[in-house]
Amino acid sequence: MHPLQVAVGVVKNPEGKILISYRHAALHQGGLWEFPGGKIEPSETAEAALARELKEELNIDVVSAVPLITIRHRYPDRFVQLNVFLVEQFSEEAESCEGQPFKWVAPYELDQYEFPSANRPIIAAAKLPPYYAILDDSAPDLLLPNLQKILNRGIKLIQARLKKLSPAAVATFIEQAYPLCQRHQAVLLMNSAVDCPAAVDGIHLTSRDLMMLTERPENCRWLAASCHNLEQLQQAQNIGVDFAVLAPVLPTQTHPGATTLGWEQFADLVAQVNLPVYALGGMTEASLDRVRLRGGQGIAAIRAFLD
Numbered sequence: 675m676h677p678l679q680v681a682v683g684v685v686k687n688p689e690g691k692i693l694i695s696y697r698h699a700a701l702h703q704g705g706l707w708e709f710p711g712g713k714i715e716p717s718e719t720a721e722a723a724l725a726r727e728l729k730e731e732l733n734i735d736v737v738s739a740v741p742l743i744t745i746r747h748r749y750p751d752r753f754v755q756l757n758v759f760l761v762e763q764f765s766e767e768a769e770s771c772e773g774q775p776f777k778w779v780a781p782y783e784l785d786q787y788e789f790p791s792a793n794r795p796i797i798a799a800a801k802l803p804p805y806y807a808i809l810d811d812s813a814p815d816l817l818l819p820n821l822q823k824i825l826n827r828g829i830k831l832i833q834a835r836l837k838k839l840s841p842a843a844v845a846t847f848i849e850q851a852y853p854l855c856q857r858h859q860a861v862l863l864m865n866s867a868v869d870c871p872a873a874v875d876g877i878h879l880t881s882r883d884l885m886m887l888t889e890r891p892e893n894c895r896w897l898a899a900s901c902h903n904l905e906q907l908q909q910a911q912n913i914g915v916d917f918a919v920l921a922p923v924l925p926t927q928t929h930p931g932a933t934t935l936g937w938e939q940f941a942d943l944v945a946q947v948n949l950p951v952y953a954l955g956g957m958t959e960a961s962l963d964r965v966r967l968r969g970g971q972g973i974a975a976i977r978a979f980l981d
């Protein structure tokens with residue numbers, strides 16, 4: 675059976691607030707909040723349906739939309755494919771054209787609203803930025819200067835992969851790095867291979883640690899995982915990981931000679947799970963459009979943000 679095709683917009687205004695609207699109780703999945711959108715007509719592209727729905731529902735003219743995430747979800751009574759776009763460029767002020775209540779909310783406030791169950795990964799994708807920097811300790815003296823470089827570049831999501839440092843050195847690093855990240859409103863995750871002595875914003879699981887879990891660890895604000903194949907991506911989805919990093923997409927200096935997925939397999943794997951997925955391996959900031967066209971959330975990199 676083919677899913678019902680739906681176009682959905684995560685509309686973000688210049689202050690970074692996101693538009694949510696209330697689904698009338700009589701509708702399928704009614705009485706819940708949603709991102710605006712609706713069914714794609716047989717003759718329409720997803721982009722055209724998105725523009726039409728946002729005009730009909732909110733009188734918004736879409737200027738540009740980029741793919742954010744695609745969700746396939748089976749409700750007891752309906753199988754849907756939600757083709758979700760990020761809309762940061764639009765004209766006209768939003769208004770309620772169908773009498774539906776709507777609100778602009780900060781990304782962190784999205785958790786306070788009840789959405790249809792298919793929306794959980796959409797909310798993660800809406801909160802997550804396009805770039806994910808991996809800070810490694812191959813040169814321990816450069817850890818803080820490199821972190822500063824990444825933050826100055828405006829990167830808002832960072833993983834500390836400190837596999838060589840002693841626990842004491844990790845503790846000292848966090849003492850300095852975490853307040854710095856908070857001042858820049860950046861999220862700091864610690865790789866699960868590191869014995870983390872102090873609180874940060876969450877954990878990035880190695881693929882090995884991911885496969886050993888049977889459920890999501892408690893008290894973990896953000897949970898990410900490294901994946902290399904479908905089995906790992908599915909495990910990440912099953913235990914409720916917020917986002918995954920899929921690697922290596924292209925050849926890289928850090929892993930010379932490793933077998934790479936290539937773009938086609940990246941797209942094919944991403945399409946099989948409902949998760950925001952960052953591409954890692956041979957990426958630069960300029961690869962973002964290519965990743966988005968293949969269903970990815972964005973770019974993860976070790977060196978690309980340090981040049």
Ligand SMILES: Nc1nc2c([nH]c(=O)n2[C@H]2C[C@H](O)[C@@H](COP(=O)(O)OP(=O)(O)OP(=O)(O)O)O2)c(=O)[nH]1
Binds near residue numbers: 701708710790
């Ligand atoms: N617009 C939207 N639909 C969602 C979201 N999450 C979710 O599961 N859905 C589902 C609910 C519905 O089964 C389907 C959207 O179909 P719909 O019936 O609202 O479509 P529409 O706006 O074209 O409505 P209509 O004119 O046909 O009444 O997608 C979401 O965040 N936004």
Ligand SMILES: [Mg+2]
Binds near residue numbers: 711713731
């Ligand atoms: Mg609608």
